[in-house]
Amino acid sequence: MTTQTAAKKKAAAKKEAEKSVFERLEGSVIGQPFAIANKAFLASLGLFSTIQTEFGNKFDEFAKDGEVVRDKYQESFADFRKNFFGQPPAA
Numbered sequence: 001m002t003t004q005t006a007a008k009k010k011a012a013a014k015k016e017a018e019k020s021v022f023e024r025l026e027g028s029v030i031g032q033p034f035a036i037a038n039k040a041f042l043a044s045l046g047l048f049s050t051i052q053t054e055f056g057n058k059f060d061e062f063a064k065d066g067e068v069v070r071d072k073y074q075e076s077f078a079d080f081r082k083n084f085f086g087q088p089p090a091a
Helices: 003-018 021-025 031-085
Strands: none
Touching: 021 031
């Protein structure tokens, strides 16, 4: 065996040794659940990132809507108190 052939075999063996467990099992029956779990994990990270970004925008919108509703009901309760008691309560 020549030294070049031995060096090529060592290089090929080193490349195989550098592969992760997932890469070695990829495409096999055992590797399929790992691939699905990996995709699910990455999808959950993407979803979390999207929710985090959109939540800030929606939260501000919901807060503004809540203020409008609160003001509306506070006015109606003030009118109810005025009608029921004859005068608004002292603040």
